[in-house]
Amino acid sequence: MSKRLVKDLDDLRAQLDELQIDIPMDGDVSVFARSVAIGNKRTPNALAVHPMEGADGETDGSPSQLTFRRYKRFAAGGSGLLWTEAIAVVPEGRANPRQLYLHEENKDRFRRLVAETKQAARYHCGHEPLLIAQLTHSGRYSKPAGHPAPIIAYHNSYLDKASKLDEVEYKLVDDGYLDELVDKFRLAAALALEAGFDGVDIKCCHGYLFSELLSAYSRAGKYGGEYAGRTRLLRKVVQQIHADHGDDLLVGVRLNLYDGLPKPQGWGATSEGEIDFSEPRQLIAELVQDGVDLFNATAGNPYYKPHINRPYTSGGYHPPEERLVGIQRLLHLSAKMQEAAGDIPVVGVGFSYLRAAAAKVAAAQVQNGSVQMAGFGRLSFANPNFANEILHQGQLDPKKVCTACSGCTTLMRAGQTTGCVIRDAYYRDLYRQTMSGGK
Numbered sequence: 001m002s003k004r005l006v007k008d009l010d011d012l013r014a015q016l017d018e019l020q021i022d023i024p025m026d027g028d029v030s031v032f033a034r035s036v037a038i039g040n041k042r043t044p045n046a047l048a049v050h051p052m053e054g055a056d057g058e059t060d061g062s063p064s065q066l067t068f069r070r071y072k073r074f075a076a077g078g079s080g081l082l083w084t085e086a087i088a089v090v091p092e093g094r095a096n097p098r099q100l101y102l103h104e105e106n107k108d109r110f111r112r113l114v115a116e117t118k119q120a121a122r123y124h125c126g127h128e129p130l131l132i133a134q135l136t137h138s139g140r141y142s143k144p145a146g147h148p149a150p151i152i153a154y155h156n157s158y159l160d161k162a163s164k165l166d167e168v169e170y171k172l173v174d175d176g177y178l179d180e181l182v183d184k185f186r187l188a189a190a191l192a193l194e195a196g197f198d199g200v201d202i203k204c205c206h207g208y209l210f211s212e213l214l215s216a217y218s219r220a221g222k223y224g225g226e227y228a229g230r231t232r233l234l235r236k237v238v239q240q241i242h243a244d245h246g247d248d249l250l251v252g253v254r255l256n257l258y259d260g261l262p263k264p265q266g267w268g269a270t271s272e273g274e275i276d277f278s279e280p281r282q283l284i285a286e287l288v289q290d291g292v293d294l295f296n297a298t299a300g301n302p303y304y305k306p307h308i309n310r311p312y313t314s315g316g317y318h319p320p321e322e323r324l325v326g327i328q329r330l331l332h333l334s335a336k337m338q339e340a341a342g343d344i345p346v347v348g349v350g351f352s353y354l355r356a357a358a359a360k361v362a363a364a365q366v367q368n369g370s371v372q373m374a375g376f377g378r379l380s381f382a383n384p385n386f387a388n389e390i391l392h393q394g395q396l397d398p399k400k401v402c403t404a405c406s407g408c409t410t411l412m413r414a415g416q417t418t419g420c421v422i423r424d425a426y427y428r429d430l431y432r433q434t435m436s437g438g439k
């Protein structure tokens with residue numbers, strides 16, 4: 001598959017022509033100046049930072065100086081919505097020993113993070129972004145002490161093999177554990193509200209526990225089997241949090257729209273592994289009824305077939321498809337989600353790989369109503385100021401864009417804190433040290 005990078009809009013157009021892929025890309029970036037209504041709140045613009053884990057929390061789950069640095073840079077960068085990285089609600093569900101974890105004892109530290117983030121935005125941009133806390137249980141990918149300690153919903157032959165379940169100690173959760181999780185998420189949502197977040201996200205993507213349940217066809221009991229069982233936990237948590245806080249707290253869901261694995265071991269897929277949007281469409285409509293105020297589109301599993309989740313160029317992994325085919329899939333799924341969600345805003349995904357051409361492609365998606373907001377993940381690490389550039393200069397500086405090199409993921413997988421290893425000197429040095437074995 002071609003590793004050709006996207007140089008600019010003309011080059012993107014030429015590549016798409018060659019591949020016979022149609023992606024609208026001549027959007028007017030002034031569309032991003034538009035404020036978006038989310039529940040009873042409004043964003044200052046239609047640009048968002050996607051959840052990007054920095055793996056830089058303290059041992060007790062509190063944000064560290066590096067976490068403060070990251071969110072203050074995002075805030076100063078002008079985005080209208082900051083969707084935080086995954087924040088664990090129970091210690092055993094942390095994806096790494098540095099994953100953020102919100103609990104009664106450290107809520108004041110989170111309160112400070114929210115206050116200083118909003119203050120940075122007011123100071124630099126004269127507005128306040130909305131802040132959504134992504135609440136998670138890492139399930140199969142839990143690693144709270146630095147070594148895998150999987151907590152699985154059911155046996156999945158693809159993922160069990162990839163997670164080497166025959167070599168590590170793991171736990172298959174019973175219904176009692178899942179019942180209790182409802183209250184753990186409710187508590188975390190209440191703490192997030194106290195800390196000043198505008199909303200919470202019940203993370204249901206990328207193969208983590210809630211996401212895994214969506215394909216738990218073979219699981220017995222009330223949280224598996226038929227559609228109603230597989231979606232029960234997510235809907236229960238959403239309904240409860242909405243009932244607890246009403247209009248005081250926005251409820252969001254970052255939802256996998258397609259796992260990239262065949263049914264019955266993948267969600268949103270046919271038994272041949274192609275996209276089948278019928279169940280995601282039904283779930284999105286039901287979640288709207290349950291009180292969801294905003295959605296965030298995503299797909300795939302970063303630990304298995306990562307090209308579906310975030311097309312990238314380097315590393316030893318060779319995707320079985322052209323990267324632009326993956327981008328088209330993410331844009332298509334985002335639009336399907338917005339169609340199913342009606343008036344409820346969807347934050348679209350799939351732009352960082354497009355480098356400087358990302359601004360106009362994202363603008364076209366918002367302009368034609370495919371999504372209400374455009375979110376950027378890896379670009380926010382590379383250039384936290386991307387929203388200001390788009391809003392005030394009308395374009396992205398090609399020298400500051402994400403190169404889709406995957407260095408940020410490599411650092412994280414190596415057990416380090418993470419950020420952009422190309423554009424951010426702190427992480428460039430850390431990457432060099434890590435790759436040279438600390439020498």
Ligand SMILES: Cc1cc2nc3c(=O)[nH]c(=O)nc-3n(C[C@H](O)[C@H](O)[C@H](O)COP(=O)(O)O)c2cc1C
Nearest residue numbers: 050051052053085086310351352353376377378408
């Ligand atoms: C280092 C890294 C950390 C990430 N952390 C999270 C996370 O905490 N929660 C989440 O939902 N997605 C996470 N993602 C996925 C991104 O939010 C996003 O979906 C993905 O990078 C594709 O968007 P992009 O092309 O704009 O980067 C992460 C991705 C990377 C590379």
